[in-house]
Amino acid sequence: MKSAVILFPGLNRDLDMIAALGKISGEEPAKIWHTDTDIGDVDLIVIPGGFSYGDYLRAGAIAARSPIMDTIRKKAEAGVKVIGVCNGFQILCEAGLLPGALMRNASLKFVCREVMLEVANADTAFTHHYAQGDTLRCPVAHHDGNYFAAPDVIDELEANNRIAFRYANGTNPNGSINDIAGILNEQGNVLGMMPHPENLIEAFHGGADGRGLFESALTKVA
Amino acid sequence: MTNSIQITDELIAEHGLKPDEYQRILDLIGREPTITELGIFSAMWNEHCSYKSSKIWLKTLPTTGDCVILGPGENAGVVDIGDGQAVIFKMESHNHPSYIEPYQGAATGVGGILRDVFTMGARPIAAMNALRFGAPEHAKTKHLVSGVVAGVGGYGNSFGVPTVGGEVEFHERYNGNILVNAFAAGLADTDKIFLSEAKGVGLPVVYLGAKTGRDGVGGATMASAEFGDDIDEKRPTVQVGDPFTEKCLLEACLELMKTGAVIAIQDMGAAGLTCSAVEMGASGNLGVELNLNKVPVREERMTPYEMMLSESQERMLMVLDPSKEEVASKIFEKWGLDFAIVGVTTDDLRFRIMFDGEEVANLPIKELGDEAPEYDRPWTEPPKPAPIPEVKLPEGQAVADLIVKLVGSSNGSSRRWVYEQYDTYIQGNSAQRPGGDAGVVRVPDRDGNDTKKALAFSSDVNPVYCEADPYEGGKQAVAEVWRNLSAVGAEPLASTDNLNFGNPERPEIMAQFVHAIKGIGEACRALNFPIVSGNVSLYNETNGVGILPTPTMAGVGILPNVDQMATIAFKNDNDAVLLVGGHGSHMGQTQALRELTGGDFGPPPSVDLALEKKNGDFVRDIIRKGLVTACHDISSGGLGVAVAEMAIKGNIGASITLPGDAATALFSEDQARYVITCTREQRDAVLDTAEKAGIEIEAIGKTGGNNLEAGGTISLETLREAYEGWFPEFMG
Amino acid sequence: MKARVTVTLKNGVLDPQGKAIEGALSSLEFSGVNGVRQGKVFDLDIDASDQSAAETQVAQMCEKLLANTVIEDYAIEWV
Amino acid sequence: MKARVTVTLKNGVLDPQGKAIEGALSSLEFSGVNGVRQGKVFDLDIDASDQSAAETQVAQMCEKLLANTVIEDYAIEWV
Numbered sequence A: 001m002k003s004a005v006i007l008f009p010g011l012n013r014d015l016d017m018i019a020a021l022g023k024i025s026g027e028e029p030a031k032i033w034h035t036d037t038d039i040g041d042v043d044l045i046v047i048p049g050g051f052s053y054g055d056y057l058r059a060g061a062i063a064a065r066s067p068i069m070d071t072i073r074k075k076a077e078a079g080v081k082v083i084g085v086c087n088g089f090q091i092l093c094e095a096g097l098l099p100g101a102l103m104r105n106a107s108l109k110f111v112c113r114e115v116m117l118e119v120a121n122a123d124t125a126f127t128h129h130y131a132q133g134d135t136l137r138c139p140v141a142h143h144d145g146n147y148f149a150a151p152d153v154i155d156e157l158e159a160n161n162r163i164a165f166r167y168a169n170g171t172n173p174n175g176s177i178n179d180i181a182g183i184l185n186e187q188g189n190v191l192g193m194m195p196h197p198e199n200l201i202e203a204f205h206g207g208a209d210g211r212g213l214f215e216s217a218l219t220k221v222a
Numbered sequence B: 001m002t003n004s005i006q007i008t009d010e011l012i013a014e015h016g017l018k019p020d021e022y023q024r025i026l027d028l029i030g031r032e033p034t035i036t037e038l039g040i041f042s043a044m045w046n047e048h049c050s051y052k053s054s055k056i057w058l059k060t061l062p063t064t065g066d067c068v069i070l071g072p073g074e075n076a077g078v079v080d081i082g083d084g085q086a087v088i089f090k091m092e093s094h095n096h097p098s099y100i101e102p103y104q105g106a107a108t109g110v111g112g113i114l115r116d117v118f119t120m121g122a123r124p125i126a127a128m129n130a131l132r133f134g135a136p137e138h139a140k141t142k143h144l145v146s147g148v149v150a151g152v153g154g155y156g157n158s159f160g161v162p163t164v165g166g167e168v169e170f171h172e173r174y175n176g177n178i179l180v181n182a183f184a185a186g187l188a189d190t191d192k193i194f195l196s197e198a199k200g201v202g203l204p205v206v207y208l209g210a211k212t213g214r215d216g217v218g219g220a221t222m223a224s225a226e227f228g229d230d231i232d233e234k235r236p237t238v239q240v241g242d243p244f245t246e247k248c249l250l251e252a253c254l255e256l257m258k259t260g261a262v263i264a265i266q267d268m269g270a271a272g273l274t275c276s277a278v279e280m281g282a283s284g285n286l287g288v289e290l291n292l293n294k295v296p297v298r299e300e301r302m303t304p305y306e307m308m309l310s311e312s313q314e315r316m317l318m319v320l321d322p323s324k325e326e327v328a329s330k331i332f333e334k335w336g337l338d339f340a341i342v343g344v345t346t347d348d349l350r351f352r353i354m355f356d357g358e359e360v361a362n363l364p365i366k367e368l369g370d371e372a373p374e375y376d377r378p379w380t381e382p383p384k385p386a387p388i389p390e391v392k393l394p395e396g397q398a399v400a401d402l403i404v405k406l407v408g409s410s411n412g413s414s415r416r417w418v419y420e421q422y423d424t425y426i427q428g429n430s431a432q433r434p435g436g437d438a439g440v441v442r443v444p445d446r447d448g449n450d451t452k453k454a455l456a457f458s459s460d461v462n463p464v465y466c467e468a469d470p471y472e473g474g475k476q477a478v479a480e481v482w483r484n485l486s487a488v489g490a491e492p493l494a495s496t497d498n499l500n501f502g503n504p505e506r507p508e509i510m511a512q513f514v515h516a517i518k519g520i521g522e523a524c525r526a527l528n529f530p531i532v533s534g535n536v537s538l539y540n541e542t543n544g545v546g547i548l549p550t551p552t553m554a555g556v557g558i559l560p561n562v563d564q565m566a567t568i569a570f571k572n573d574n575d576a577v578l579l580v581g582g583h584g585s586h587m588g589q590t591q592a593l594r595e596l597t598g599g600d601f602g603p604p605p606s607v608d609l610a611l612e613k614k615n616g617d618f619v620r621d622i623i624r625k626g627l628v629t630a631c632h633d634i635s636s637g638g639l640g641v642a643v644a645e646m647a648i649k650g651n652i653g654a655s656i657t658l659p660g661d662a663a664t665a666l667f668s669e670d671q672a673r674y675v676i677t678c679t680r681e682q683r684d685a686v687l688d689t690a691e692k693a694g695i696e697i698e699a700i701g702k703t704g705g706n707n708l709e710a711g712g713t714i715s716l717e718t719l720r721e722a723y724e725g726w727f728p729e730f731m732g
Numbered sequence C, D: 001m002k003a004r005v006t007v008t009l010k011n012g013v014l015d016p017q018g019k020a021i022e023g024a025l026s027s028l029e030f031s032g033v034n035g036v037r038q039g040k041v042f043d044l045d046i047d048a049s050d051q052s053a054a055e056t057q058v059a060q061m062c063e064k065l066l067a068n069t070v071i072e073d074y075a076i077e078w079v
């Protein structure tokens, strides 16, 4: 499967993500600079973490309005899988590819630690290598990960199993409603999540709980 | 040159120049300086840039060694780590600015040190921050802690470097002057290191990065001035950091360096354009002419004086290969950064500044640096430490309770509240994150592929030791860094220092400085731990009250195979707990004594450097032989705190058998000691190896259970609550 | 011309900063604070020939960038 | 009573956010924007018997918490 990583100025987990995709798929992802308008023929598009444009104005706001997002929107409509991790998640929300917004952490502080994630829906293009209800270890590192959406939106997400991951065992690090850590779009081919599975993919990291996400995303759903 | 502004005595004093220093200027240029020239001299000749009080002592430090590629003199030190790779590192203070505006002061401190590292062509791979604050109960402390920590994180997290270690300490002597010492290390190929030395006449001098504003005008002067009650007037010089621009500047510079366009490059730090231009010219034996009308500015009506002294952040100066101008400017366009040819190198060794077609400065470029005043300031013998008062050491359960007090104290407790605000995972190479003896990161090879090679980082100093005996304190700071690196299995390579002291014009302060340097120098020589970079911060004093002498040391060590790395956490039940270096007896200046008396008394433990080396080499050796399941050095708090931390981190208890005087055994802070654990099966092998190496070693207990048995009994929960509880509770 | 755009959170949208400030104020012994909401202001300096053109332009800036209309409202004044 | 506190950066203090927004606006083809400065607003709901007491109280809140007077100015309006 071909994948592409989108690069905006200020992103800083691009190399982590490129390494993870390379190691797990055995294939270097294409690196797409934000001013390129053509992403090429890929099955998976990833927007990595960081601080695009310094997260100035609102996290992800400025990147979300750059031309390449229209290309990504079209690809998503055509069914291409899209993952946004951390800043990538914030960008996808600001761009309207995912509902809701990521507000300042309830603690108001940047938080970097390992949390537990529950696989809330294992029947998705991004999670089918996990079992329903699995709990995974996963690092988080963010300042604005406090997921918020209007009650009706939350109800819809819950009703349609569009919550892919939840913070488990009281490890919600940011105050997100319903412990939401990652959500899907309606078609189920766009995933946004705050935690960093790309930083837990090999023995050296002290575990590989994050691999399943990439293994799922990089294989066709059976 | 016409003098628009009369140079009065007040003006001279405001620029921090003493009358004799001003006379030196007159003798040097044979005329009254222009206001711009006066500003340039004040920037070049203040303590911060000229090291005028410290130079003659810094010269005594060992700065060479087999692994040293480049010692002090450039933006950062360069150390060979094999396979055609080098680690480039330095530590620098941002104390005064952080006291005045904690968030921005700390943020720009981190930005500055990162720039020092990537100016040389290295991609930053690790950062540390050594912080010192006033008493927890002091009115300002909480505000300063939250601002500084948020600032360090706000900049480093956004820039994208993992923060792998540091220090946080509280003491009333920092009530009026906090310390923010930032360390950064980067990775470069040994054949692709960039220097500030300009080469070639008539070549373009290029301004890179962010625009120039009035930020920090007079900042370098401020950073060398003792605080008085007029501190508010020093405020408008606050600089604001822009980590986004810095991240773009990093990527742009590394891209630029690949093109071969860079002949010389230098970041703009303190007194930005002035220091960088003069450093580049002087070190290359060239003159520099700048046309300030070409400098990208973000404010109207900026004067030459302001442009030359501005400390706006995220800027660089470069000497460009003219044939590469096009590709170079394209790169900076791509990253949305300014790229402006602002001057040219000349062959006349003059530093010439043009503005609106007029010459506003024309100075001898080498003398600006070389002729800076240099002082051999008078110093006294350091005072003898206060004698230890009669105290009754605890017995029985009270001994165990004191362990709980210490791990739950302001200086003994967990720093999690701090380091969880720093990104410690980014880059995916963190082998050991904060909370252990040293931070460890895996090193990719020249092509960016994973390897087993790793680097370890630690930063230490014990200021109350230094206050009681600067010489032994200086030795101890070096020894503790070296020990922390050894304790993870790393071979210490080289070190950097950040010497924070009070007003050097007071002989008793100068005495602290001199003796600390002597101690540091001796320790670095004995441990083959050369100092490749560093920074001095003097005048950390408010209304005559100086800080504790704080010569922060930081060091880098190498692990050939990161799989053979030790951590402090107990791993299994029934492991043997071994004490390397024997039981201690020294109670002076210990945390326990402070807890019992509320003060700092007695001499600090003395450091036997030969013993340090012997025990450290042994510990590293058995770690690398895979004989060790956990290792922790014994420092502040003594054996009791060391085993408590190992138990808390591993969530495994232990029972420790102690000699008659349990309290002294647990709380003395004798140096050159470690606690290690190994499996029952390997216990004898380890003891054997020790005997053969002539190492004093003793089996003192075994791991297991939910309690720590040491003197008395403490449950792991009690320990953890105390250890993890203090900081969050303090910050509220 | 100079415009000041004020962006505030819609009612019902959670405001962690406002809440925290409320807490901080009471711990600073400021009493009788029933609520705090935090927003943003943007001071824009734009050259535009006529007022109405400028107004539509600034309104578009708000819709397109300055406000996230999912959670925020905006108001424009001219100064 | 309701007060609106507006906190803006002092003149000359670098405003990275404003700078980035300026850039974003121009890449969104908004022309003629000469400058953007970002600030904060706080909408306070306080019960206070008399106006003047309230005014001094809010001023203190600004000095102590809402504004970083090292780099920021503040203004108070009543609404």
Ligand SMILES: Nc1ncnc2c1ncn2[C@@H]1O[C@H](COP(=O)(O)OP(=O)(O)O)[C@@H](O)[C@H]1O
Residues within 6 Å of the ligand: B048, B049, B058, B061, B071, B072, B073, B074, B075, B076, B077, B090, B092, B116, B269, B270, B497, B498, B499, B531, B532, B533, B534, B535, B536
């Ligand atoms: N205490 C010290 N020990 C060793 N080298 C030092 C010390 N203080 C400064 N230096 C060296 O002197 C040079 C100038 O220091 P500094 O002005 O802090 O660097 P920069 O100008 O990059 O900020 C640097 O190479 C630094 O490593």
Ligand SMILES: [Mg+2]
Residues within 6 Å of the ligand: B075, B116, B267, B269
């Ligand atoms: Mg420098």
